[in-house]
Amino acid sequence: MELFDCNCWYGVPRRPPLAGAETAEVLVEEMARAGIDTALVRNAAIFEQSPVTGNRLTSDDCAKYEALEPSWGILPPQTDELGDLDEFIAAMRRENVRSLWAYPEKHRYLLSATTMGGLFEEMVCRGVPLFLRRNEMPGKFDTYELAERVLLDFPGLRLIIVAHGSWGEDRLFRPLMERFPNFAVDTSRYELDGGIEEICNTCGPTRLLFGTNFPETPMGGPLLTLLQANISDDDRALIAGGNLRGMLEEVRL
Amino acid sequence: MIAEGRLAREFAAHGRVDDCPVIDTHGHFGPYQAIHFPRSAPEQVIDTMRRCGVRWLVMAGHQALTDTQRGNAEIAAAVARYPDHFRGWWVLNPNYPERMECELDGFETQEGFLGFKLHPNGHETPLTDDAYVPVWEYAHARGLPVLTHTWQGEGMSSYREVRTVVEKYPDIGLLMGHAGYGDWEESARVARDHEHVYLELTAAYSVRGALEIMVEHAGSRKILFGTDHPWFDPHYGIGCILSAYMTDEDRRNILYRNAQRLLELPLD
Numbered sequence: 001m002e003l004f005d006c007n008c009w010y011g012v013p014r015r016p017p018l019a020g021a022e023t024a025e026v027l028v029e030e031m032a033r034a035g036i037d038t039a040l041v042r043n044a045a046i047f048e049q050s051p052v053t054g055n056r057l058t059s060d061d062c063a064k065y066e067a068l069e070p071s072w073g074i075l076p077p078q079t080d081e082l083g084d085l086d087e088f089i090a091a092m093r094r095e096n097v098r099s100l101w102a103y104p105e106k107h108r109y110l111l112s113a114t115t116m117g118g119l120f121e122e123m124v125c126r127g128v129p130l131f132l133r134r135n136e137m138p139g140k141f142d143t144y145e146l147a148e149r150v151l152l153d154f155p156g157l158r159l160i161i162v163a164h165g166s167w168g169e170d171r172l173f174r175p176l177m178e179r180f181p182n183f184a185v186d187t188s189r190y191e192l193d194g195g196i197e198e199i200c201n202t203c204g205p206t207r208l209l210f211g212t213n214f215p216e217t218p219m220g221g222p223l224l225t226l227l228q229a230n231i232s233d234d235d236r237a238l239i240a241g242g243n244l245r246g247m248l249e250e251v252r253l
Numbered sequence: 254m255i256a257e258g259r260l261a262r263e264f265a266a267h268g269r270v271d272d273c274p275v276i277d278t279h280g281h282f283g284p285y286q287a288i289h290f291p292r293s294a295p296e297q298v299i300d301t302m303r304r305c306g307v308r309w310l311v312m313a314g315h316q317a318l319t320d321t322q323r324g325n326a327e328i329a330a331a332v333a334r335y336p337d338h339f340r341g342w343w344v345l346n347p348n349y350p351e352r353m354e355c356e357l358d359g360f361e362t363q364e365g366f367l368g369f370k371l372h373p374n375g376h377e378t379p380l381t382d383d384a385y386v387p388v389w390e391y392a393h394a395r396g397l398p399v400l401t402h403t404w405q406g407e408g409m410s411s412y413r414e415v416r417t418v419v420e421k422y423p424d425i426g427l428l429m430g431h432a433g434y435g436d437w438e439e440s441a442r443v444a445r446d447h448e449h450v451y452l453e454l455t456a457a458y459s460v461r462g463a464l465e466i467m468v469e470h471a472g473s474r475k476i477l478f479g480t481d482h483p484w485f486d487p488h489y490g491i492g493c494i495l496s497a498y499m500t501d502e503d504r505r506n507i508l509y510r511n512a513q514r515l516l517e518l519p520l521d
C-alpha cells in the first residue's frame with residue numbers, strides 16, 4: 001500500500017508554525033520516520049510570496065528527492081505572470097507538474113469562470129486536479145461556497161479541499177460529495193470518530209485522499225487514523241494513495 | 254510505522270497495545286449542535302474504546318452543557334449501565350447560580366462521577382468569576398478534580414485565569430482541557446509550578462510541536478490524554494503522541510499512568 005500524502009508543505013512562511021520544516025530535506029526525513037512513501041508538495045513561497053518564485057523553488061527541490069512530487073500555484077492567466085495559458089501548460093509538461101493549487105484570497109483574485117475559465121477548461125480536459133485549503137477564504141464557510149460555485153460552473157473539475165477543520169464539517173462537504181462526482185477532501189484533519197468509515201459507506205472511498213497537513217499537524221494522527229479505520233483494505237489503499245496515484249496518472253499534458 | 258519505538262510499531266499494527274492501556278480523561282456524550290457524530294451511541298463508543306485500547310472514558314454530557322439536570326442524569330444512566338467503561342464529569346453551569354447548591358448536592362448523592370466539568374467559553378463566564386466560587390470551595394474541601402475548558406486569550410479561560418484560581422485553591426486537581434490551547438509554554442509553566450494542575454491534550458495534540466513544549470516545560474507526568482470523544486477518533490490523538498519527539502515512557506505517562514494516579518481508576 002502506497003502512502004501518498006496529498007497535503008504537506010515546507011519552506012519559510014512569514015509566520016512560522018510552532019514546529020516548521022524549512023527545507024525539503026526536513027520533510028523527507030519526517031516522511032521516512034513516519035513511513036510515508038511519497039508526497040505532493042509545495043514550497044511555502046507559492047502561497048506566501050508568489051507562484052512566480054514558489055513554483056520554481058518547488059520544482060528545483062523536488063528534483064532532488066524521489067519521494068517528492070511537485071505541485072504548483074496558479075494565478076489569473078490575464079496578467080501573464082506565469083506565461084499565457086499555452087506557456088503555462090507547456091511548463092507543467094516540462095517540469096512534470098500534474099496538480100495545481102489556488103490561493104484566491106492570498107493572491108487577490110476571483111476564482112471564477114471569468115478569471116479562470118480558460119485554465120479550468122484545460123484542467124478539466126487534461127484531468128489536472130485543483131487543491132484548495134479549507135481556510136483560504138476568510139468567512140466561516142466561504143471556501144465551501146466558493147467550491148460549490150466553481151463546481152457548478154465546472155462540474156468536470158477535480159477539486160479537493162484540504163485541511164477541513166476538525167470541528168465537524170460533514171454537513172458542509174457531504175452535500176458537495178453527493179452532487180459533484182469529482183469533489184474530494186483530504187484526511188489530514190478528519191478526526192471525527194467513524195468519519196472515514198461513513199464516507200466509504202455512503203459516498204465511496206474515492207472521495208478521500210490521505211493528507212497530513214505537515215508541518216502544522218503531526219503526521220502520526222492522520223496516519224494512525226487511516227491505518228486503523230474500520231474499512232476494507234482495498235478502500236484503505238485507495239485513500240492512502242491509490243486515488244491520488246490514479247488521478248495523477250490520468251493527467252494528460 | 255509512524256515513528257521509532259515499540260508503541261508506534263504496535264499501535265500501527267494492531268490499533269492497541271495490551272500493556273499500554275489508554276485513559277481518555279475528556280469525553281462527551283450525545284448529539285451536539287455543531288457536528289454530526291457517526292459513532293455516539295454507547296455501544297459504538299465502547300467499540301471504539303476496544304479498537305483503540307481505551308480502558309476508561311470520563312465524559313461530560315453535551316446536553317449537560319446547556320441543561321445540567323437532564324444532561325448529568327443522562328451521564329449517570331450511561332455510567333450505571335456501563336460501569337466498567339465510563340465515568341462522568343458533573344457539569345455545572347454558572348449562568349444558573351440559583352441551582353448551584355442543589356446541583357452540588359446532586360453530585361454528592363450520585364455515583365460514578367469523578368469531579369466537575371466547567372466550560373467558561375461555552376458559558377461565556379470567565380473562570381475567575383464569582384459564580385464558580387461554590388464549585389472551588391466544594392472541590393477544594395474534598396480534593397476533587399475539575400476539568401475545565403482552557404484556551405488562549407486573556408480574561409476567559411487562559412493559563413492566567415487558571416493560575417488565579419489555583420493560587421487560591423491549591424488542592425484542587427485542575428485539568429486544563431486543551432492544555433490552554435495556543436499559550437503552550439505559559440500553560441505548561443502553570444502546570445509545572447502547581448502540584449495538582451495538569452495539561453489535558455484534546456485538540457492540543459494536533460498542533461505539531463506543542464507536545465514537545467509541554468514535556469520540556471511541565472514534564473510528561475503533568476500531561477493527560479483526552480479526545481473530546483465522540484468528536485475525535487482516539488487513534489488520531491494517539492498517533493499525534495506517537496509522532497511527537499519523546500520516549501515511550503513519556504507516552505505511557507500521558508496515555509494512562511498519570512490519569513490512573515490522579516483519578517484512581519483501576520487498570521485490570
Ligand SMILES: [Zn+2]
Pocket residue numbers: 279280281430481
Ligand atoms: Zn470538551
